[in-house]
Amino acid sequence: MHTFEFIRPPDSAAAIAAAAKSKTAQQGADVRFMGGGTTLIDLMKLNVETPDRVLDINRLPFDKIEVMPDGGLKIGATARNSDLAYHAKVQSDYSVLSQAILQGASAQIRNMATVAGNLLQRTRCVYFRDTAMACNKREPGTGCPAITGHNRTLAIFGASDHCIATNPSDMCIALAALEATVHIQGPKGTRAVAFGDFHVLPGNTPQRETVLEPGDLITHVTLPPPITGSKQHYLKLRDRASYEFALASAAVVLTIAGGKITRARIALGGVGTKPWRSPEAEAALTGKPANDATFRQAAEAALQGAKPQSENKFKIELAKRCIAYALRTAAAA
Secondary structure, three states, X not given: OOOOEEEOOOOHHHHHHHHOOOOXXXXXXXXXXXXXXXXXXXXXXXXXXXXXXXXXXXXXXOOOEEEOOOOOEXXXXXXXXXXXXXXXXXXXXXXXXXXXXXXXXXXXXXXXXXXXXXXOOOOOOOOOOOOOOOOOOOOOOOOOHHHOOOOOOOOOEOOEOOEOOOOOOOHHHHHHHOOOEEEEEEOOEEEEEEHHHHEOOOOOOOOOOEOOOOOOEEEEEEEOOOOOOOEEEEEEEOOOOXXXXXXXXXXXEEEEEOOEEEEEEEEEEOOEOOXXXXXXXXXXXXXXXXXXXXXXXXXXXXXOOOOOOOOOOHHHHHHHHHHHHHHHHHHOO
Protein backbone atom coordinates (compact mmCIF):
# COMPACT_ATOMS: atom_id res chain seq x y z
CA MET A 1 0.00 0.00 0.00
CA HIS A 2 1.17 3.51 -0.86
CA THR A 3 2.16 5.47 2.27
CA PHE A 4 -0.14 8.34 3.22
CA GLU A 5 -0.78 10.96 5.88
CA PHE A 6 -3.87 10.38 8.04
CA ILE A 7 -5.61 13.57 9.27
CA ARG A 8 -8.70 14.18 11.41
CA PRO A 9 -9.87 17.72 10.61
CA PRO A 10 -11.59 19.44 13.57
CA ASP A 11 -14.36 20.94 11.44
CA SER A 12 -15.66 21.10 7.88
CA ALA A 13 -13.76 24.32 7.09
CA ALA A 14 -10.46 22.65 8.00
CA ALA A 15 -11.38 19.55 6.01
CA ILE A 16 -12.20 21.59 2.92
CA ALA A 17 -9.05 23.71 3.25
CA ALA A 18 -6.87 20.60 3.51
CA ALA A 19 -8.57 18.90 0.55
CA ALA A 20 -8.42 22.02 -1.60
CA LYS A 21 -4.63 21.79 -1.57
CA SER A 22 -4.87 18.82 -3.94
CA LYS A 23 -2.01 18.75 -6.43
CA THR A 24 -4.06 17.16 -9.22
CA ALA A 25 -7.22 18.15 -11.05
CA GLN A 26 -8.69 14.64 -10.97
CA GLN A 27 -11.22 15.52 -8.28
CA GLY A 28 -8.44 15.71 -5.69
CA ALA A 29 -6.95 12.31 -6.48
CA ASP A 30 -4.06 12.79 -4.04
CA VAL A 31 -6.46 13.72 -1.19
CA ARG A 32 -9.42 11.62 -0.13
CA PHE A 33 -12.15 12.09 2.47
CA MET A 34 -12.86 8.91 4.43
CA GLY A 35 -16.17 7.90 6.00
CA GLY A 36 -16.63 4.19 6.49
CA GLY A 37 -13.72 3.40 4.18
CA THR A 38 -15.42 0.29 2.81
CA THR A 39 -14.50 1.17 -0.78
CA LEU A 40 -11.55 3.51 -0.29
CA ILE A 41 -9.44 1.21 1.88
CA ASP A 42 -10.19 -1.71 -0.40
CA LEU A 43 -8.91 0.22 -3.43
CA MET A 44 -5.91 1.55 -1.52
CA LYS A 45 -4.87 -2.03 -0.75
CA LEU A 46 -5.00 -2.76 -4.47
CA ASN A 47 -3.01 0.44 -5.25
CA VAL A 48 -5.89 1.62 -7.40
CA GLU A 49 -6.32 4.58 -5.06
CA THR A 50 -3.00 6.10 -3.91
CA PRO A 51 -3.80 9.31 -2.00
CA ASP A 52 -1.03 11.19 -0.19
CA ARG A 53 -3.50 12.33 2.49
CA VAL A 54 -6.62 10.71 3.90
CA LEU A 55 -8.98 13.03 5.77
CA ASP A 56 -11.17 11.25 8.32
CA ILE A 57 -14.48 13.13 8.51
CA ASN A 58 -16.28 10.80 10.90
CA ARG A 59 -16.04 13.30 13.78
CA LEU A 60 -17.78 16.02 11.78
CA PRO A 61 -21.50 16.55 12.56
CA PHE A 62 -22.86 14.92 9.41
CA ASP A 63 -24.35 11.69 10.75
CA LYS A 64 -27.93 12.73 11.48
CA ILE A 65 -31.11 11.69 9.67
CA GLU A 66 -33.75 14.39 10.23
CA VAL A 67 -37.28 15.12 9.06
CA MET A 68 -37.44 18.62 7.56
CA PRO A 69 -40.25 21.15 8.17
CA ASP A 70 -41.76 20.45 4.73
CA GLY A 71 -41.93 16.72 5.47
CA GLY A 72 -38.88 15.81 3.40
CA LEU A 73 -35.80 14.10 4.76
CA LYS A 74 -32.27 15.40 5.43
CA ILE A 75 -29.67 12.64 5.41
CA GLY A 76 -26.19 13.42 6.72
CA ALA A 77 -23.19 12.47 4.61
CA THR A 78 -21.72 10.15 7.25
CA ALA A 79 -25.02 8.49 8.22
CA ARG A 80 -24.47 4.74 8.06
CA ASN A 81 -26.31 2.74 5.44
CA SER A 82 -27.89 0.46 8.08
CA ASP A 83 -29.20 3.43 10.07
CA LEU A 84 -30.75 4.86 6.92
CA ALA A 85 -32.30 1.58 5.78
CA TYR A 86 -33.95 0.96 9.15
CA HIS A 87 -35.04 4.55 9.81
CA ALA A 88 -38.79 4.59 10.45
CA LYS A 89 -39.57 7.39 7.98
CA VAL A 90 -37.46 5.81 5.27
CA GLN A 91 -39.25 2.49 5.68
CA SER A 92 -42.68 4.13 5.66
CA ASP A 93 -42.32 6.93 3.09
CA TYR A 94 -39.21 6.07 1.04
CA SER A 95 -39.37 2.29 1.13
CA VAL A 96 -37.60 1.91 -2.23
CA LEU A 97 -34.50 3.39 -0.59
CA SER A 98 -34.62 0.99 2.34
CA GLN A 99 -35.09 -1.96 -0.01
CA ALA A 100 -32.18 -0.90 -2.22
CA ILE A 101 -29.75 -0.47 0.66
CA LEU A 102 -30.68 -3.82 2.21
CA GLN A 103 -30.01 -5.59 -1.09
CA GLY A 104 -26.49 -4.16 -1.26
CA ALA A 105 -23.25 -5.53 0.20
CA SER A 106 -23.42 -7.36 3.55
CA ALA A 107 -24.74 -6.41 6.99
CA GLN A 108 -21.20 -5.76 8.21
CA ILE A 109 -20.42 -3.41 5.33
CA ARG A 110 -23.78 -1.63 5.63
CA ASN A 111 -22.99 -0.97 9.30
CA MET A 112 -19.82 0.88 8.26
CA ALA A 113 -20.63 2.36 4.84
CA THR A 114 -21.79 5.98 4.67
CA VAL A 115 -24.26 7.80 2.45
CA ALA A 116 -21.65 10.05 0.82
CA GLY A 117 -19.31 7.11 0.38
CA ASN A 118 -22.04 5.26 -1.47
CA LEU A 119 -22.57 8.23 -3.76
CA LEU A 120 -18.87 8.05 -4.61
CA GLN A 121 -18.65 4.26 -4.85
CA ARG A 122 -16.37 3.26 -7.72
CA THR A 123 -16.90 0.68 -10.45
CA ARG A 124 -16.31 -3.05 -10.07
CA CYS A 125 -14.88 -3.35 -13.60
CA VAL A 126 -12.10 -5.94 -13.37
CA TYR A 127 -9.75 -3.83 -15.49
CA PHE A 128 -10.16 -0.81 -13.23
CA ARG A 129 -9.33 -2.90 -10.15
CA ASP A 130 -6.25 -4.59 -11.67
CA THR A 131 -3.26 -2.25 -11.88
CA ALA A 132 -1.52 -4.66 -14.25
CA MET A 133 -4.14 -3.79 -16.86
CA ALA A 134 -4.72 -0.60 -18.82
CA CYS A 135 -7.70 1.53 -17.74
CA ASN A 136 -8.67 5.02 -18.86
CA LYS A 137 -10.61 5.58 -15.65
CA ARG A 138 -7.58 4.78 -13.51
CA GLU A 139 -4.90 6.14 -15.87
CA PRO A 140 -6.33 8.41 -18.60
CA GLY A 141 -5.03 7.67 -22.08
CA THR A 142 -4.02 4.05 -21.46
CA GLY A 143 -7.06 2.52 -23.15
CA CYS A 144 -10.15 0.50 -22.28
CA PRO A 145 -9.50 -3.24 -22.72
CA ALA A 146 -13.04 -3.99 -21.52
CA ILE A 147 -14.43 -2.86 -24.89
CA THR A 148 -12.89 -5.88 -26.61
CA GLY A 149 -12.44 -7.99 -23.49
CA HIS A 150 -14.50 -9.22 -20.54
CA ASN A 151 -17.56 -6.94 -20.45
CA ARG A 152 -20.45 -9.19 -19.35
CA THR A 153 -21.25 -7.03 -16.30
CA LEU A 154 -20.60 -3.64 -17.87
CA ALA A 155 -22.75 -0.80 -19.21
CA ILE A 156 -25.23 -0.73 -22.09
CA PHE A 157 -26.15 2.92 -21.45
CA GLY A 158 -23.92 5.98 -21.24
CA ALA A 159 -20.71 4.33 -22.44
CA SER A 160 -18.10 6.00 -24.61
CA ASP A 161 -15.10 4.92 -26.67
CA HIS A 162 -13.03 5.54 -23.53
CA CYS A 163 -15.01 3.68 -20.84
CA ILE A 164 -17.91 1.23 -20.48
CA ALA A 165 -17.68 0.70 -16.70
CA THR A 166 -20.93 0.39 -14.74
CA ASN A 167 -21.90 2.37 -11.66
CA PRO A 168 -22.18 -0.29 -8.91
CA SER A 169 -24.45 1.40 -6.34
CA ASP A 170 -27.89 0.17 -5.28
CA MET A 171 -28.62 3.13 -3.02
CA CYS A 172 -28.00 5.61 -5.83
CA ILE A 173 -30.61 3.99 -8.05
CA ALA A 174 -33.27 4.57 -5.41
CA LEU A 175 -32.07 8.14 -4.83
CA ALA A 176 -32.38 8.81 -8.56
CA ALA A 177 -35.99 7.58 -8.57
CA LEU A 178 -36.74 9.65 -5.45
CA GLU A 179 -35.25 12.78 -7.07
CA ALA A 180 -32.82 13.47 -4.26
CA THR A 181 -30.60 16.55 -4.02
CA VAL A 182 -26.90 16.43 -3.07
CA HIS A 183 -25.61 19.29 -0.91
CA ILE A 184 -21.96 20.26 -1.24
CA GLN A 185 -19.67 22.61 0.67
CA GLY A 186 -16.41 23.65 -0.93
CA PRO A 187 -13.80 26.39 -1.34
CA LYS A 188 -16.30 28.42 -3.40
CA GLY A 189 -19.15 28.07 -0.92
CA THR A 190 -22.18 25.79 -0.79
CA ARG A 191 -24.36 24.48 -3.58
CA ALA A 192 -27.15 21.98 -4.16
CA VAL A 193 -27.03 19.59 -7.11
CA ALA A 194 -30.00 17.61 -8.42
CA PHE A 195 -29.18 13.94 -8.12
CA GLY A 196 -29.47 13.34 -11.86
CA ASP A 197 -26.74 15.93 -12.45
CA PHE A 198 -24.35 14.74 -9.74
CA HIS A 199 -22.78 11.83 -11.66
CA VAL A 200 -21.36 12.55 -15.12
CA LEU A 201 -20.99 10.39 -18.22
CA PRO A 202 -17.47 9.16 -19.04
CA GLY A 203 -17.21 10.85 -22.45
CA ASN A 204 -13.57 11.74 -23.06
CA THR A 205 -12.81 12.06 -19.34
CA PRO A 206 -13.76 8.74 -17.68
CA GLN A 207 -11.56 9.55 -14.68
CA ARG A 208 -14.12 12.21 -13.73
CA GLU A 209 -17.21 10.57 -12.25
CA THR A 210 -19.05 13.41 -10.49
CA VAL A 211 -19.34 17.20 -10.50
CA LEU A 212 -17.17 17.45 -7.36
CA GLU A 213 -14.11 19.70 -7.55
CA PRO A 214 -10.97 19.49 -5.36
CA GLY A 215 -11.92 20.46 -1.82
CA ASP A 216 -15.65 19.79 -2.27
CA LEU A 217 -17.25 17.95 0.63
CA ILE A 218 -20.70 16.36 0.52
CA THR A 219 -22.49 17.44 3.70
CA HIS A 220 -25.93 15.90 3.25
CA VAL A 221 -28.58 14.63 0.87
CA THR A 222 -32.23 15.74 0.91
CA LEU A 223 -35.34 13.93 -0.26
CA PRO A 224 -38.47 15.86 -1.28
CA PRO A 225 -41.66 15.40 0.74
CA PRO A 226 -43.15 11.97 0.06
CA ILE A 227 -46.02 11.61 -2.40
CA THR A 228 -49.13 10.47 -0.54
CA GLY A 229 -50.08 6.93 -1.52
CA SER A 230 -47.03 6.30 -3.70
CA LYS A 231 -46.16 2.68 -4.40
CA GLN A 232 -42.48 1.79 -4.43
CA HIS A 233 -40.30 -1.20 -5.18
CA TYR A 234 -36.65 -2.05 -5.81
CA LEU A 235 -35.78 -5.21 -7.70
CA LYS A 236 -32.22 -6.42 -8.14
CA LEU A 237 -31.21 -9.25 -10.47
CA ARG A 238 -27.76 -10.73 -9.96
CA ASP A 239 -25.72 -13.90 -10.36
CA ARG A 240 -26.18 -14.94 -6.74
CA ALA A 241 -28.59 -14.05 -3.98
CA SER A 242 -26.29 -12.07 -1.67
CA TYR A 243 -23.17 -9.90 -1.66
CA GLU A 244 -23.28 -9.47 -5.42
CA PHE A 245 -23.61 -6.50 -7.73
CA ALA A 246 -26.57 -6.03 -10.06
CA LEU A 247 -26.69 -7.26 -13.61
CA ALA A 248 -29.90 -5.24 -13.82
CA SER A 249 -31.99 -3.48 -11.20
CA ALA A 250 -34.98 -1.17 -11.16
CA ALA A 251 -36.25 1.38 -8.64
CA VAL A 252 -39.87 2.34 -9.29
CA VAL A 253 -42.08 4.95 -7.61
CA LEU A 254 -45.70 5.03 -8.80
CA THR A 255 -48.85 6.95 -7.96
CA ILE A 256 -52.06 5.30 -9.13
CA ALA A 257 -55.58 6.74 -9.07
CA GLY A 258 -58.68 5.16 -10.56
CA GLY A 259 -56.64 2.33 -12.01
CA LYS A 260 -54.40 4.72 -13.97
CA ILE A 261 -50.83 5.79 -13.32
CA THR A 262 -50.74 9.50 -12.56
CA ARG A 263 -47.03 9.75 -11.78
CA ALA A 264 -44.03 7.50 -12.39
CA ARG A 265 -40.33 7.64 -11.59
CA ILE A 266 -38.06 4.89 -12.92
CA ALA A 267 -34.31 4.42 -12.42
CA LEU A 268 -32.12 1.53 -13.52
CA GLY A 269 -28.97 0.00 -12.07
CA GLY A 270 -26.41 -2.45 -13.41
CA VAL A 271 -26.82 -1.11 -16.95
CA GLY A 272 -25.47 2.45 -16.95
CA THR A 273 -22.19 4.24 -16.45
CA LYS A 274 -24.14 6.33 -13.92
CA PRO A 275 -27.42 5.73 -12.06
CA TRP A 276 -29.77 5.62 -15.04
CA ARG A 277 -33.07 7.51 -14.85
CA SER A 278 -35.52 6.57 -17.63
CA PRO A 279 -37.80 9.44 -18.70
CA GLU A 280 -38.85 7.23 -21.64
CA ALA A 281 -40.34 4.63 -19.31
CA GLU A 282 -41.94 7.33 -17.16
CA ALA A 283 -43.64 8.89 -20.20
CA ALA A 284 -44.87 5.48 -21.35
CA LEU A 285 -46.51 4.92 -17.96
CA THR A 286 -48.10 8.28 -17.17
CA GLY A 287 -51.82 8.37 -17.83
CA LYS A 288 -51.95 4.69 -18.76
CA PRO A 289 -53.76 1.83 -17.00
CA ALA A 290 -51.71 0.01 -14.39
CA ASN A 291 -51.60 -3.36 -16.12
CA ASP A 292 -49.09 -5.81 -17.56
CA ALA A 293 -49.38 -4.46 -21.09
CA THR A 294 -48.49 -0.95 -19.93
CA PHE A 295 -45.61 -2.24 -17.84
CA ARG A 296 -44.12 -4.13 -20.77
CA GLN A 297 -44.48 -1.09 -23.02
CA ALA A 298 -42.64 1.00 -20.44
CA ALA A 299 -39.88 -1.61 -20.25
CA GLU A 300 -39.52 -1.59 -24.03
CA ALA A 301 -39.32 2.20 -24.01
CA ALA A 302 -36.67 2.19 -21.28
CA LEU A 303 -34.32 -0.05 -23.26
CA GLN A 304 -34.54 1.84 -26.53
CA GLY A 305 -31.11 3.15 -27.35
CA ALA A 306 -29.25 0.51 -25.34
CA LYS A 307 -25.86 -0.32 -26.86
CA PRO A 308 -24.66 -3.71 -25.62
CA GLN A 309 -21.09 -4.93 -25.74
CA SER A 310 -19.87 -8.29 -27.04
CA GLU A 311 -20.82 -10.24 -23.88
CA ASN A 312 -23.80 -8.39 -22.39
CA LYS A 313 -26.58 -8.24 -24.96
CA PHE A 314 -28.58 -10.41 -22.55
CA LYS A 315 -28.91 -7.36 -20.28
CA ILE A 316 -31.46 -5.79 -22.63
CA GLU A 317 -34.08 -8.49 -22.11
CA LEU A 318 -33.07 -8.96 -18.47
CA ALA A 319 -33.57 -5.26 -17.74
CA LYS A 320 -36.94 -5.25 -19.52
CA ARG A 321 -38.17 -8.12 -17.38
CA CYS A 322 -36.73 -6.48 -14.27
CA ILE A 323 -38.64 -3.24 -14.95
CA ALA A 324 -41.93 -4.99 -15.76
CA TYR A 325 -41.76 -7.20 -12.67
CA ALA A 326 -40.83 -4.29 -10.40
CA LEU A 327 -43.75 -2.25 -11.76
CA ARG A 328 -46.15 -5.13 -11.30
CA THR A 329 -44.96 -5.66 -7.73
CA ALA A 330 -45.21 -1.98 -6.84
CA ALA A 331 -48.68 -1.64 -8.35
CA ALA A 332 -49.93 -4.62 -6.38
CA ALA A 333 -48.54 -3.36 -3.09
